[in-house]
Amino acid sequence: MNRNPYGRRKRRVLRGILLFLALAxxxxxxxxxxxxxxxxxxxxxxxxxxNPKPVFYKGGxxxxxxxxxxxxxxxxxxxxxxxxxxxxxxxxxTESTIITTQxxxxxxxxxxxxxLVNEKPFTLKFPLEKSGGKLYLPIDPLLSFYRIDLRESExxxxxxxxxxxxxxxxxxxxxxxxKPDKTIAMRRDPSIKAPIFADLKQGESIMVxxxxxxxxxxxxxxxxxxxxRKADAIFDREEQIPVKTEPGFQPKRPITGKINLTWExxxxxxPDTSKISAMPGVNVVSPTWFHLQDGEGNLQNLADxxxxxxxxxxxxxxxGLFSNGFDPKRTTAALSTYDKRMKMIKxxxxxxxxxxxxxxxxDFENVELADKQNLVQFVRELTPLLHEQGLVVSxxxxxxxxxxxxxxxxxxxxxxxxxxxMMLMAYDEHWASSPxxxxxxxxxxxxxxxxxxxxxDKIPPSKLVLGIPFYTRVWTETVKDGxxxxxxxxxxxxxxxxxxxxxxLKPQFSKETGQHYIEYKEDGKLNKIWIEDETxxxxxxxxxxxxxxxxxxxxxxxxxxxxxxxxxKEELVK
Numbered sequence: 001m002n003r004n005p006y007g008r009r010k011r012r013v014l015r016g017i018l019l020f021l022a023l024a025x026x027x028x029x030x031x032x033x034x035x036x037x038x039x040x041x042x043x044x045x046x047x048x049x050x051n052p053k054p055v056f057y058k059g060g061x062x063x064x065x066x067x068x069x070x071x072x073x074x075x076x077x078x079x080x081x082x083x084x085x086x087x088x089x090x091x092x093x094t095e096s097t098i099i100t101t102q103x104x105x106x107x108x109x110x111x112x113x114x115x116l117v118n119e120k121p122f123t124l125k126f127p128l129e130k131s132g133g134k135l136y137l138p139i140d141p142l143l144s145f146y147r148i149d150l151r152e153s154e155x156x157x158x159x160x161x162x163x164x165x166x167x168x169x170x171x172x173x174x175x176x177x178x179k180p181d182k183t184i185a186m187r188r189d190p191s192i193k194a195p196i197f198a199d200l201k202q203g204e205s206i207m208v209x210x211x212x213x214x215x216x217x218x219x220x221x222x223x224x225x226x227x228x229r230k231a232d233a234i235f236d237r238e239e240q241i242p243v244k245t246e247p248g249f250q251p252k253r254p255i256t257g258k259i260n261l262t263w264e265x266x267x268x269x270x271p272d273t274s275k276i277s278a279m280p281g282v283n284v285v286s287p288t289w290f291h292l293q294d295g296e297g298n299l300q301n302l303a304d305x306x307x308x309x310x311x312x313x314x315x316x317x318x319x320g321l322f323s324n325g326f327d328p329k330r331t332t333a334a335l336s337t338y339d340k341r342m343k344m345i346k347x348x349x350x351x352x353x354x355x356x357x358x359x360x361x362x363d364f365e366n367v368e369l370a371d372k373q374n375l376v377q378f379v380r381e382l383t384p385l386l387h388e389q390g391l392v393v394s395x396x397x398x399x400x401x402x403x404x405x406x407x408x409x410x411x412x413x414x415x416x417x418x419x420x421x422m423m424l425m426a427y428d429e430h431w432a433s434s435p436x437x438x439x440x441x442x443x444x445x446x447x448x449x450x451x452x453x454x455x456x457d458k459i460p461p462s463k464l465v466l467g468i469p470f471y472t473r474v475w476t477e478t479v480k481d482g483x484x485x486x487x488x489x490x491x492x493x494x495x496x497x498x499x500x501x502x503x504x505l506k507p508q509f510s511k512e513t514g515q516h517y518i519e520y521k522e523d524g525k526l527n528k529i530w531i532e533d534e535t536x537x538x539x540x541x542x543x544x545x546x547x548x549x550x551x552x553x554x555x556x557x558x559x560x561x562x563x564x565x566x567x568x569k570e571e572l573v574k
Contacts, residue, residue, distance in 0.1 A: 059209030158223025259551025295333025443514025
């Protein structure tokens with residue numbers, strides 16, 4: 001007798017629901033397992049995204065493809081400039097690619113098989129060519145002049161580029177005992193559901209360029225990139241691309257100890273050397289002999305064999321000074337092309353050989369900011385050729401400031417990579433036409449100028465020479481209609497001492513400038529002088545010791561008190 005048919009129906013429905021829920025849960029678990037634990041077996045061929053001959057650096061595919069193969073392989077100019085040498089330049093006017101290294105200047109012209117190394121011809125196996133609007137350089141000179149390693153895949157044509165000092169981390173895929181045919185999947189993305197790019201053999205070597213969670217980002221020797229699970233690869237080795245060292249520059253006459261240079265100002269006639277007093281401690285003289293004459297790169301030569309003989313008889317090194325004449329238009333024209341720059345360089349080489357010089361001092365001032373890189377290029381081309389003759393290369397620069405044609409046109413960080421020494425002309429804090437009277441080079445300003453080059457431009461102290469003035473200015477203040485007008489004239493170190501004697505003045509020490517100071521009235525006008533004397537000279541040389549700079553350069557011989565040489569010498573050897 002069915003006492004409760006409704007209850008039985010209810011139990012059947014409940015069992016059905018439970019069964020449905022169990023099946024649904026099983027399905028969900030199966031789907032979850034499939035999604036998370038069952039790898040995709042779908043294969044997809046790897047590609048280089050339409051790049052016909054890709055170039056890779058550290059696992060990244062570069063924008064421009066390579067051309068050719070094996071010996072005829074070529075890289076785009078942009079690739080070379082971006083990844084190998086930022087300083088390589090292309091000169092449109094002459095279709096010249098110019099490479100400068102520590103000891104070489106290379107000129108390659110498009111479509112020509114003859115190039116120049118330090119102005120000596122050499123033959124290329126393949127010429128430079130243009131393709132798709134881009135310039136391509138053959139690898140034979142690149143491999144000769146740059147420390148790079150190019151590995152080209154015979155299978156795909158891909159090029160893997162490495163630079164000296166680069167580190168390559170190699171992995172090898174795991175091995176399975178008793179399962180020699182089992183492969184390891186390299187997938188498109190870091191997921192087991194991503195398509196398989198390649199089935200790797202057990203023990204196969206792969207490069208690793210990154211990690212994402214449980215995956216390695218890897219590259220095969222044929223260039224293809226992908227992802228391999230960390231569980232499927234183990235560390236194999238670290239490969240270091242060798243660093244090739246080249247012998248450093250050796251001057252034909254090295255200087256022992258600190259540099260103690262003085263500039264010899266030659267306007268049209270060289271000094272009578274018989275009237276030059278002794279200069280104890282000085283080891284370099286730098287006569288202002290060579291000047292840019294025109295925009296074609298011709299130089300004016302004021303050198304004097306008699307001065308050369310006097311300098312050598314007295315044991316001085318001679319670093320002939322080369323000036324741009326402080327003419328910006330002439331400078332722009334002369335720096336504009338390789339041929340004009342090389343014309344200047346060849347004349348300097350000839351003059352150096354003719355007069356037996358030990359160095360060249362470059363003094364370019366009043367230069368357009370637009371010529372900043374051309375000036376760097378000139379120095380990069382000049383230095384290897386002068387070094388080839390054993391000549392020391394130095395360059396004069398001003399302190400850092402926001403004045404474009406006085407300071408900003410110097411790319412000091414780039415210039416110091418080429419020159420042996422950088423002379424900081426730490427003077428004219430207050431210049432001839434300054435609207436305010438003041439010191440030519442107060443001690444705090446000089447020290448701040450030194451620190452600016454050391455800290456902001458990263459100039460090595462061992463390459464920085466402090467330039468000091470042997471002159472000062474007499475400032476005259478005239479009051480008219482309640483307004484003060486300022487004028488000045490430059491004077492030698494001796495003149496303030498004479499004024500002190502004649503006017504019976506007592507110099508006051510200015511803590512603010514680190515100098516002695518006097519003022520006096522003359523013809524109803526107030527004169528002010530910040531004095532260059534033993535106190536100021538010794539204080540500046542003390543900065544050379546404090547920052548361990550390379551030495552001192554003084555502007556100029558003939559302006560000094562005779563005792564100044566002894567002050568400098570004593571401070572340098574303390």
